[in-house]
Ligand code: ADP
């Protein structure tokens with residue numbers, strides 16, 4: 486069952502820049518796909534198209550779900566809101582009752598390992614903890630498809646590794662499908678069931694390989 490399916494996707498921006506060409510890519514339930522490639526090869530554009538923020542200029546994009554989570558590199562938290570209030574934001578915008586959204590946020594905060602920090606403000610948190618908060622906020626949507634745009638890009642190596650492990654644990658519990666962008670091949674291989682390599686300008690998929698999950702994770 487495919488959650489997102491790109492077929493012959495090309496993207497030309499109004500200023501004439503062609504960011505993507507001939508992209509075919511499918512993410513199915515249970516898969517965690519990483520897209521790796523150098524800066525400027527169109528990775529973010531691909532993700533923005535998957536999320537509906539951008540419309541492809543050619544080809545088709547079919548979505549198998551409306552429950553899509555999206556996490557960016559800068560954690561985009563509201564600075565005046567506590568962790569709890571930041572995590573409740575999406576449910577609040579969806580007009581969910583107060584009690585239900587508080588409970589949902591509590592579960593998400595627990596899942597990302599931030600229990601005890603509900604009342605903290607973003608500026609009191611480390612970069613890793615801000616990313617966890619952002620992840621918790623998206624988890625309240627109970628996404629079936631989770632899009633990650635270099636979520637650990639601004640973090641140091643050790644934090645990246647730790648959060649990568651946490652993400653795998655959360656993936657194991659929630660079983661959302663993932664489409665994860667990174668420029669780190671090591672991170673891609675470590676995290677995913679399939680690695681898609683992009684390159685060039687405009688960006689194309691130049692290679693795809695399945696990862697033997699049992700090997701890198703043991
Ligand atoms: P990556 O995420 O791999 O670094 P991007 O998807 O951000 O690559 O960008 C791919 C190419 O498209 C780049 O050349 C970038 O400058 C260009 N680009 C991205 N967004 C726009 C836009 N809104 N208008 C024009 N060009 C853009």
Ligand code: ADP
Pocket residue numbers: 598599600601611612613614617640643644647
């Ligand atoms: P960073 O890697 O940016 O420092 P982390 O999420 O790894 O961010 O956390 C940094 C520090 O914050 C940890 O070393 C720990 O001291 C504290 N911390 C993070 N999460 C928790 C937690 N759930 N409980 C207690 N302390 C935590």
